[in-house]
Amino acid sequence: EDQVTQSPEALRxxxxxxxxxxxxxxxxxxxxxxxxxxxxxxGPEFLFTLYSAGEEKxxxxxxxxxxxxxxxxxxxxPKPEDSATYLCAVQAPSNFGNEKxxxxxxxxxxxxx
Amino acid sequence: DSGVTQTPKHLITATGQRVTxxxxxxxxxxxxxxxxxxxxxxxxxxxxxxxxxxxxxGNILERFSAQQFPDLHSELNLSSLExxxxxxxxxxxxxxxxxYSPLHFGNGTRLTVT
Numbered sequence: 001e002d003q004v005t006q007s008p009e010a011l012r013x014x015x016x017x018x019x020x021x022x023x024x025x026x027x028x029x030x031x032x033x034x035x036x037x038x039x040x041x042x043g044p045e046f047l048f049t050l051y052s053a054g055e056e057k058x059x060x061x062x063x064x065x066x067x068x069x070x071x072x073x074x075x076x077x078p079k080p081e082d083s084a085t086y087l088c089a090v091q092a093p094s095n096f097g098n099e100k101x102x103x104x105x106x107x108x109x110x111x112x113x
Numbered sequence: 114d115s116g117v118t119q120t121p122k123h124l125i126t127a128t129g130q131r132v133t134x135x136x137x138x139x140x141x142x143x144x145x146x147x148x149x150x151x152x153x154x155x156x157x158x159x160x161x162x163x164x165x166x167x168x169x170x171g172n173i174l175e176r177f178s179a180q181q182f183p184d185l186h187s188e189l190n191l192s193s194l195e196x197x198x199x200x201x202x203x204x205x206x207x208x209x210x211x212x213y214s215p216l217h218f219g220n221g222t223r224l225t226v227t
Contacts, residue, residue, distance in 0.1 A: 032213045043115065043203050043218030044156070051213060087156070091213070100146060100169055101216055105155040 002027045002092050006104035013078055014112050021073040021107045023088030033071050034101060035064050036087040044087055078111045085109070116140065117219035119204050125225045131192040134222045138185055138206030144168070145187040146207075146216060147179055151200040162187055194226045 003026040013019055025033065032051050036044035048057040050066040057064045061082060063074045073086055085108045089101035116139035126132055138145050147159040149172075158171035162181035173179075176194075181187045191198060201223050205216035 032215075034215055036218075041220075041223075043117070043205075043220045045115070046215045046217060049213065049215055089156075100158050100161055100171065102158070103156040 002090055002102040004088055004090055004102055004104035006086075006088050006107050008107060009105070010108040010110070012110045012112060013075075015079060016077050018074070018076045018078070020075070021086055021109070023071040023073070023104055024069060025071070025088070025090045027090045027092045027102075029093045030090060031093050032091040033066055034089045034091065035062075035071070035073055036089065038085045038087055038106070047086075075109070078109075080111045080113050083109055083111045115217040115219060117204060117206050117217055119202075119219035119222050121222060122220070123223050123225075125227065126194060127227055128194055128196060130194050130226075131190065132194065132224065134189040134191070134202055134204075134224075136187045136189070136204030136206075136219060138187070138204075139217055142206035142208055142217070143185065144207045145181055145185070146205040147173075147187070147189050148203045148205065148218075149200050150203060150221070156203070159189070191224070196226050199224055199226045 005024045007022045035047040038044045048064040053068045061076050065072045085106040087106045089103040118137040120135045143164045146161045148156045150156045159173040160179050161169040179189045201221045203221045205218045207214045207216050
């Protein structure tokens, strides 16, 4: 069964203080690893997809990286508006067009002005 | 805005009742997914439909059912509701051609069972 573990559960940073969020996964043949951002009371918002080890994607202050066992979401010089819960999800291969994602429980990031 | 529309935004009902949640996917997306999010369990996959046909089932209770209509909108029916069914219910859609497409989520329906 696919498993996704995210750490830490919660992270408080000062504005401008860079850090990384971790996503460890176990899946039989990774098809894709996805990062989402979720604000309170809203649906998850798609950020990145990573497909193979060594791949990196960037968007503004966020950079996602992937190894064979884990992914990191690096946040550089964060601002208060980066406060949100960041979710990691994996997609396993399927012969039936089944693209369901298995999610971790997220890291709740708070950026203090 | 993800392009996925869910109604209603909030629903308050009593135990034993039945409710229907509605989802309109993004234009062009053929797959619809339903997820449940509770405080202690995170996002749990319930069921997927692709172009009107059920494709995958997750941890969906027998009291719950879903369908996808010819216009591709989907409904999730929850019956004999219990207090523990209180949660956020999200619909997501994707192109669903078997490729590496991300899911795009609506803003959910918050269900409160009293």
